[in-house]
Amino acid sequence: MIICLPKHDKAQTPTEYQSITLLNDGYKLLARILARRLRPLLADKLWKTQFCGVPDNTILDAVAIVQDAIAKSDMTHNSLCVLSLDFGEAFDRVAQRYLFTILKAYGLQECFVDRIRHI
Numbered sequence: 001m002i003i004c005l006p007k008h009d010k011a012q013t014p015t016e017y018q019s020i021t022l023l024n025d026g027y028k029l030l031a032r033i034l035a036r037r038l039r040p041l042l043a044d045k046l047w048k049t050q051f052c053g054v055p056d057n058t059i060l061d062a063v064a065i066v067q068d069a070i071a072k073s074d075m076t077h078n079s080l081c082v083l084s085l086d087f088g089e090a091f092d093r094v095a096q097r098y099l100f101t102i103l104k105a106y107g108l109q110e111c112f113v114d115r116i117r118h119i
Helices: 027-045 059-076 096-105 110-117
Strands: 002-006 017-021
Touching: 017 027, 096 110
Parallel strands: none
Antiparallel strands: 002 017
8 A cells, every 4th residue: 555645734746745655564654754753853953964864965965075075185185085884774773762862852742752662
C-alpha cells in the first residue's frame, strides 16, 4: 500500500507529496512523523557543517565545499588532507536512554518522548 503525505501544509500538486510504502512494520511511517516534528528544531541545534537533515542543506553542498577546498589548496600550493568517515549503522548504536534524555533537554514534550519510547 502506498500513502502520499503532503510535504507542506498547502500541498496541491503531486510533486508536493511524498509517497510512503507501508510494510509489515511501520518504522518508515514513524521515522517520517518524527522527522517532520523535529525538522523545525534542527536548524537551531545542528552545526552549519552538518548536511544531512538540516533544512536548506544538501549532500551536494558538502561535495561543493570539499571541491572548493581542494581547488583553493591547488591554487595556493598548500597541503591539504581530506578525511572521510563513515559511521555505518551509527543510529542503530545510539543508547535509547541517552537519546530520550537529549530530546527532553531540547524541549520536546515529555508525552511525545514517552510515546516514542513505547513504540
